[in-house]
Amino acid sequence: MIYNDTLPVRYPKGPFAMWTVYSFTSASILASIIFSLLLFLSIDEDPLMQFLFGGLAVIFELGKFFAWYEFGERRSRRNYTGAFSAFAFYTVLAAISIGGSIGGINSATNQAQSHVNVQQSKVTAFNMQIDAIEQQIALNNVAAEKYIQMERIATGVTRIQKENDKLRHQQQELAMQRDSLPVVSQGSVLGLIDSLAKSLNVQTQTAQLGLVVFLSVLLDFFAAFFVGLIGEEQRFRHQFRRMNPITIDAFDNEPHKQPELLTDMRSDTADKASTVSASGNSEPEVAAEPLTPYEQVFNALNENKVNCTKRAITRFLKMSSEEVDDIFKQFMEEGIVSKKPNNHYQWHGLQES
Incomplete structure (x- = not known):
């Protein structure tokens, strides 16, 4: 965990996350370009005009996403006038792109629907022929x-029965041809x-148009979101490298050095006294006593060697949590440390009288 002024800050995204973002961004931009090409290429059948309109579609798509990236850059610099102009430019290009995506998706949907309509028309034609034969029978x-009422069974009824037999046979053949047609499975989109x-109790064409518009807008916003995410991550990485925040985990990575023992303010006078006494006799100098945990914590906080938090003190001086808690309670009783409303500690030090 990274700490900067005792507040947690996130790390930059790792390689896997960034490759995922780049993949989604590339796929969404490519899909948007393809759908726009489907519309622009259908404007003219001339190969030269198709090449020109196709290039125009690609320019519009790439320019649109760059305008959105520039909008995020200018907004981060608080250049609101430039951000508004970039957003207006993006809006115009997005409207063109959404229109192209609507045309491309609608064309693909109509093509799928046409295959179903062709097969359905064949089945309808067979059904009409079968119904006509049934009416003739x-x-x-x-x-x-x-003929029976006229008592002409031998001449009329026999001929009609033979004709009906032929019609029934023809009707059966048509039904077999109709049933032998390949079944066209309805796609998930058509379903x-x-x-x-x-x-929604609307016509099929209305539902198709609504679905196409929704998918086109969703595709455009999806691509714009990931483009903005890349721009935000680049700005965060630059700021992260510039600020270079202190990490508590870094103390574990570096070899821990034993804190130097601090001498008391009265050590100078003691040194002078020991020097004078050493000239009179040959007794060795008395070594300074090691500091107590209370004094070590006090000196570390007073010299701004560590933040005023229990965790930082525990990591820095390698003390136990219970020992640090007791020292902080003593600091609060003496007025050296106070507790903020957000439960953070504030160092005051010794107040001069």
Whole structure:
């Protein structure tokens, strides 16, 4: 965990996260370009004009996302006038891009729907022929009844029965041809459109248009989000390297040095006295006593060697948590340390009278 003024700051994103962001961004931009190309290439059949319109679509798409990236850069610098102009430019290009995506997605959806319509029309044609034969058989039966009433069974009814047998055989052949047609499976998109049309109680064309507009806008915003995320991450990395925050974990990585023992303010006079006494006799000098934990914590905080937090003191001086808690309680009783409303400690030091 990184600490800067006792507040946690996040690390820059790792390579895996950035490669994921770059992949999503590239895929969304490529999809947006392809859908725009489907619309612009259908404007003219001339290869030269298709090349020009295709290049125009690519320029619009790339310019749109660069305008969004520039909008984030100018907003971070608080250049609101430039940010507004970049956003206006992005809005115009986004409207063109969304229109191109709508045309491309709608064209692909219509093409899928056309295959289903062709097969459905073939089935409808067979059904119409079968119904026509059925009506002809019904008329023949009416004529047969009249022949029976006229007592002309031998001449009329027999002929009608033979004709009906031929019609029934023809009807069966048409039904077999209809059933032998390959079944066209309805795609998931077409199924979704039908479900939306039924649930919203609208026509299929209206549901298809609404779905196409939604997907186009979602694709554009998806790509813009990841482009803005890349720009924000680049700015954060630059700021992170410039600030170079202190990490508590760095104390574990570096070899720990034993804190130097600090002498008391009265050590100078003691040294002078020992020097004078040493000239009179040959007794060795008395070594300075090691500092108590209380004095070590006091000196470390008073000289700004560490932040005024229990965790930082524990890491820096290698003390136990219970010992640091007791020292901080004593500091608070003496008025050396105070506690803020956010439960952070503030160092005051000794107040001169």
